[in-house]
Amino acid sequence: MRSAKDFFTPLAVGAPTPLREVPARPSRMIHFFDPSNPKMASKVPQLVGSVDVLLGNLEDAVKAENKEAARAGLVEIARSTDVGEHTQLWTRVNSLDSPWVLDDLTTLVTEVGDRLDVVMVPKVQGPEDIHYVDRLLAQLEARAGLTRPILVHAILETARGVANVEAIAGASPRMQGISLGPADLAADRRMKTTRVGGGHPGYLVRQDPVAGDISGERATYQQDLWHYTIARMVDACAMHGIFPYYGPFGDIADVVACEDQFRNAFLLGCVGTWTLHPAQITIAKRVFSPSAEDVAHARRVRAAMGDGTGAVMLDGKMEDDASLKQCLVILELADRLSANDPELAELYASPTTAGGEADA
Numbered sequence: 001m002r003s004a005k006d007f008f009t010p011l012a013v014g015a016p017t018p019l020r021e022v023p024a025r026p027s028r029m030i031h032f033f034d035p036s037n038p039k040m041a042s043k044v045p046q047l048v049g050s051v052d053v054l055l056g057n058l059e060d061a062v063k064a065e066n067k068e069a070a071r072a073g074l075v076e077i078a079r080s081t082d083v084g085e086h087t088q089l090w091t092r093v094n095s096l097d098s099p100w101v102l103d104d105l106t107t108l109v110t111e112v113g114d115r116l117d118v119v120m121v122p123k124v125q126g127p128e129d130i131h132y133v134d135r136l137l138a139q140l141e142a143r144a145g146l147t148r149p150i151l152v153h154a155i156l157e158t159a160r161g162v163a164n165v166e167a168i169a170g171a172s173p174r175m176q177g178i179s180l181g182p183a184d185l186a187a188d189r190r191m192k193t194t195r196v197g198g199g200h201p202g203y204l205v206r207q208d209p210v211a212g213d214i215s216g217e218r219a220t221y222q223q224d225l226w227h228y229t230i231a232r233m234v235d236a237c238a239m240h241g242i243f244p245y246y247g248p249f250g251d252i253a254d255v256v257a258c259e260d261q262f263r264n265a266f267l268l269g270c271v272g273t274w275t276l277h278p279a280q281i282t283i284a285k286r287v288f289s290p291s292a293e294d295v296a297h298a299r300r301v302r303a304a305m306g307d308g309t310g311a312v313m314l315d316g317k318m319e320d321d322a323s324l325k326q327c328l329v330i331l332e333l334a335d336r337l338s339a340n341d342p343e344l345a346e347l348y349a350s351p352t353t354a355g356g357e358a359d360a
């Protein structure tokens, strides 16, 4: 373990100084594309500005014979696309035990490191994986003469990774966040599912027998397979001041269940999700931006709470310091999102939303 005093010292001579705070830039949707797929790659310029994060995926879902084309394609896209102020460019590199990752990191940092915000690392097992990437990135940044550190995002997709999630979250000042990787995690845990994220109709609880009749009609309630892991991930991220994300929802056609899964993650504390298809972008934007009603309510609570101490009644409910703090989370997010998005700024400033403060 590094001494606390050394934690913010660059890991290579000439590498940029590590950040003390992870920038809280909007990242409601991390939009995946395969840079070796010409049709998908051609969509990148039109996605700029409509997604918070564009992620050039080099790992799973890119065929083995296309790995080098994907890497080269991402270099080309990074060089030729101005992603502007409001969209970030990330990549997901191949796993640390693969034959491709060393070239992924070396090529990308050397060629387009100044354009990359975050490197997503799959199948992270423990803090030792982050330490390896941390040192290598520092060496490559120094060689490339970068002045801004590239941040690291881990995917939680092994049982060992979940067991080590707190140590992973705190492994380096480069840690930006963690996503759930439900498909690989399910396989690693030997779960008996065959899907990419989402629920399963067999994972349920059943109502008790009515009047002892076990053959009678009984309601069943589907449960969330991912609740435990997302909750652990959210706590680990909050503890270390980094950001948690839901991951992929593979049933592209089922936009309703996708929205439910995203919303569960949002309510539990996640700041965003992956989008695998253009159809999921508007869902992520809707879910991970607070509603006008929530913003209006949060403003009313803030106004009613005055100096923030004591307790008040609002609409028949008790509000105090703790509910005010939750409302401030919503308001801070609304302010951050509206700074980039005039439509949201207008929505949150509309008479019903803004007028809430006066009603308190």
Ligand SMILES: CC(C)(COP(=O)(O)OP(=O)(O)OC[C@H]1O[C@@H](n2cnc3c(N)ncnc32)[C@H](O)[C@@H]1OP(=O)(O)O)[C@@H](O)C(=O)NCCC(=O)NCCSC(=O)C[C@H](O)C(=O)O
Pocket (backbone or CB within 6 Å): 031, 032, 033, 034, 039, 040, 043, 057, 060, 061, 157, 180, 181, 182, 183, 184, 185, 196, 197, 247, 248, 252, 275, 276, 277, 278
């Ligand atoms: C899922 C897909 C394979 C579907 O592709 P396709 O069959 O081409 O869909 P459509 O015909 O509906 O597409 C309509 C048009 O949109 C373009 N398109 C599709 N996807 C994207 C995209 N992600 N970005 C930009 N543009 C996209 C198509 O080219 C069509 O264009 P046109 O014909 O000109 O109208 C495909 O969406 C896809 O491959 N998505 C990405 C999948 C991916 O990245 N998977 C990896 C992440 S999930 C994972 O790794 C699991 C995780 O790690 C875990 O363990 O849980």
Ligand SMILES: [Mg+2]
Pocket (backbone or CB within 6 Å): 060, 122, 157, 181, 183, 184
């Ligand atoms: Mg995976």
